[in-house]
Amino acid sequence: MVLSQDGNYIWDGTKWIPVQQNLPQHQQQLPPTIPLHPAYAQQNIVYVQTHRKSNKFWLLLGGGIFAVLIVILLLLGAIIWALLPPPEFGHRLDVSHSTYEDLGANREPYLVSEGYPDFSSTVAISDFGSGVIIGDRWVLTAGHVVLDEEYGEEQPGAWVVSVGSDYENPDATYDVKAIHIHPGWRADNSNDGLEYGVDIALIELTSSIQGVTPAPWANSTELDDDFLDSLIYSSGFGDYGSIIDDGSGDYYSQRRAWKNTLDRLSDDIDPPKKYSGDDVWQGGWVVYDFDSPEGDDNSLAQGENSGGLFSYVGVGNSSSIALDLEGTSVPGDSGGPTYLKINGEWTVIGLTSHGSTDGYYGDLALNTRVSSHADWICSITGSALTGCE
Missing domain, CATH: 1.20.5 (Single alpha-helices involved in coiled-coils or other helix-helix interfaces)
Incomplete structure (x- = not known):
């Protein structure tokens, strides 16, 4: 029990009980509040x-x-x-990138005397793309290298052609006198015309190139389906350096080359409109895919046309076997040559144009067919160019 402070009440847990029951009422105090x-x-x-x-x-x-x-x-x-896969690799990951550089520079064992193409004619076009020397003052490249929807067209004086296997340390450089862009590419002035096979341009230099033999180029229609499944070589200055580091932090500057198998040929592609002079310049393609060492990335297998974006390459067949130096193009290779041996001579049949952009296994490479544009090339150079006689 709890006693109140004045001693007059006891708390029994439920109510206050007066200690002296007989106190007069006037002496009784109000019970305290509950503690x-x-x-x-x-x-x-x-x-x-x-x-x-x-x-x-x-x-x-x-x-x-x-x-x-x-x-x-x-x-x-x-x-x-x-x-x-790492971005923009463009070559077999089980083969050292330096091997592709050795091939591109014709270092042993990839000597011209041993039957390999002479890649010294593959040049760098400023830092935009690649090209190939076909005459002492003439370089073929892709139209989008010198005229692109995004970057537009620069004046000839803004361009430099670099000769050698490393464009950051070239053997020689040459100034540009004029740039001749295929009328079909110029008419579109956009990459929307890629599917018509007119992505080609001709660069005229101010002086003759010394110390490099111009590459033979396909100037006739002798290139037919009998050449399908043949060995081809391509070269360029593409940026496959995303998986390697040369310490510069810039585009990897080494020329490289790679093998592949010719999977598709197309010719006489009619563009959607006529060009200047009411002449219709038909286009064409040279196409291959990038097979993996496992053989499970054959995008152009029998009955396949790659579908979707590149359905215009057509239906055909393709080997799934990857070559020892199998490769494909990556950004920066544009305008570089593709070689096929015709009549015992490595001949430029295509110029890297476009395709799958990352160089993964299974990706496609579409090359502008050079022979489709022989008449246009010769109309610019005249008969002085070998192949235009």
Whole structure:
């Protein structure tokens, strides 16, 4: 029991009881207020502590779950990244990139005397693309290298042609006198005309190139389906350096070359409109795909035309066997040559135009067919150019 402060009442747990029952009423005081019972106070403290512990538990649990989810997402991202091929590789990943550079520079064992194409005629067009020397003052390249929807057309004086296997350290450079763009490409002035096979331009130099033999080029219609499944070589200054580092932080500057198999040929492609002078300049394609060492990325297999964006390459057949130096083009290779041996001579039959942009296994490379434009080339150069006699 609890005694009131004045000593006149006792709390029995339910009510106040006067200590002296016989006190006159006027002497009786009002009972005091109910005291703070220790039991009640303790219950309140326990409730508050329990409530705080409950909040802390859920906060810790939520934080733990969030941390686990972050770790799982990071692991999944790392796995996906590891499974994806590196960007813009363009060559077999089980072969050193330096081997492709040796081929592109005709270093041993890839000597011209051993039956390989002479890649010294493959040149760099400023830092935009590649090209091939076909005469002492003439270089073939892709139309989009010198006239592009995004960058427009620059004046001849803005361009430089670099000779040698490393365009950052060229053997020689040559100034440009004039740029002649195929009328079909100029008429579109956009990449929408890619499918018509008119992505070609001719660069005229101010002086003759010294120390390099111009490449023979296909100037007739002798190139037919009998050449399908034949060995071809291509070369260029493409940026496959995304998986290597030359320390410059810029585009990788080495010329490289690679092998492939000729999968598709097309010719006499009618453009959607006539060009200046009411002449219709028909286009054409030289096409190959990039087969993987496992043989499971044959995009142009029998009955396939790659579908979708590149359905215009047509239906045909393709070997799934990757060659020892199998490769494909990447950005920067545009305008570079594709060679096929015709009558015992490595001959330029195509110019790298477009295709799948990343150089993954299974990607396609579409090359402007040079023989489709023999008349146009000779109309610019005249009969002085070998092949225009």
